[in-house]
Each structure stands twice: as C-alpha cells, then as structure tokens.
Amino acid sequence: MEKVPATELILKPELLTKEAFAPFGDVIEAQDREYFMINNGSTRRYHKLATTQVDDGSSVIINIFQATPLLYPLNIKMLERHPKGSQAFMPLLGNDYLVVVAPLGNEPDPDSIRAFYAKGSQGVNYHRGVWHHPVLALTPNDQFLVVDREGVGNNCDEFFFLEQTHVILAPNL
Numbered sequence: 308m309e310k311v312p313a314t315e316l317i318l319k320p321e322l323l324t325k326e327a328f329a330p331f332g333d334v335i336e337a338q339d340r341e342y343f344m345i346n347n348g349s350t351r352r353y354h355k356l357a358t359t360q361v362d363d364g365s366s367v368i369i370n371i372f373q374a375t376p377l378l379y380p381l382n383i384k385m386l387e388r389h390p391k392g393s394q395a396f397m398p399l400l401g402n403d404y405l406v407v408v409a410p411l412g413n414e415p416d417p418d419s420i421r422a423f424y425a426k427g428s429q430g431v432n433y434h435r436g437v438w439h440h441p442v443l444a445l446t447p448n449d450q451f452l453v454v455d456r457e458g459v460g461n462n463c464d465e466f467f468f469l470e471q472t473h474v475i476l477a478p479n480l
C-alpha cells in the first residue's frame with residue numbers, strides 16, 4: 308500500500324478585518340463602520356453588519372455558547388459547515404478568540420485554511436456552507452451570542468482530515 312507522505316501545515320492567525328474575512332462571511336463590529344442616529348439622537352445604529360441566511364421554513368435562533376479553550380498549538384483534526392444556514396458568533400465578555408475557516412467546497416482544502424485573531428469587540432457571521440472549526444475560545448468559560456438556523460434536516464457536515472495531514476494552529480499567545 309503506497310504510503311501517503313505526511314503534510315504539515317502551520318496556521319498563523321492574521322488580524323480579522325472585513326476585507327480579509329469577506330470570502331467566508333461578515334465581521335460584526337462597530338469600529339470604523341457607518342452608522343445613523345436613531346432614538347431621538349441617543350443611539351447609533353450600525354445597520355446590517357451581517358445578514359443571516361436560512362433555507363425556507365427554517366427559523367433563525369439565538370443561543371449562548373459557553374466555551375473553554377482547547378490546548379494550543381492545536382492539531383486541527385476537523386472542520387464543519389452548515390449547509391442550510393449561516394452561523395454568527397458575538398463575544399459577550401469582551402475576550403479575544405480565534406477563528407479558523409476554509410472556503411466553500413465539497414471538502415475543505417488544507418492549503419486554503421485561514422486563521423484569524425478576533426478581538427473581543429468583533430463577531431463573525433459564517434456564511435452558509437463555509438468550513439470552520441467549532442468555536443475557539445481563549446478564555447475559560449467564555450460566552451458568545453450565537454445566531455444560527457433551526458429547521459428540518461441535517462445542518463452540520465463534519466470533515467476529518469487524513470491522519471497524515473497535520474494542520475497545526477499555532478497562535479502567538
């Protein structure tokens with residue numbers, strides 16, 4: 308049996324910006340974004356920072372995830388996607404966290420995986436079908452508001468990389 312050579316990819320997170328994240332979804336943040344005044348001038352509305360995507364007959368639901376950090380450097384063994392709806396994460400406690408994504412496709416291409424440092428003031432909205440790692444907290448018991456889809460049918464595909472494919476997430480913590 309032909310031995311498949313091991314692949315080792317070291318993922319170094321980059322800063323999360325609207326532009327860099329555009330192929331994967333939206334960045335939800337107020338900094339440097341346009342707004343208009345509402346509530347008789349007492350409130351800035353940072354309008355439509357992201358758009359939820361769900362299939363017909365489904366609901367958009369709002370959740371809280373309480374997550375605990377994994378050990379870093381982390382061997383990224385799998386990525387998942389939600390084919391029927393988007394999924395947004397907004398930190399509730401102001402802590403930075405990590406995001407790992409890969410573009411749309413039947414399977415995530417290890418060479419196209421990207422990692423981002425997300426500030427505690429930034430949320431992300433994964434567009435439907437975008438491959439991503441489950442939430443990657445950096446603070447114990449961190450909490451995120453999560454907006455995603457509930458409806459009939461499977462909405463979570465998981466892809467596990469080959470044993471020989473080592474994708475190492477190595478943040479400078």
Ligand SMILES: NC(=O)N[C@@H](O)C(=O)O
Pocket residue numbers: 387394439440441442463
């Ligand atoms: N499984 C679940 O609800 N969470 C994941 O989708 C995730 O992205 O964390």
Ligand code: NI
Pocket residue numbers: 387389394439440441
């Ligand atoms: Ni998810």
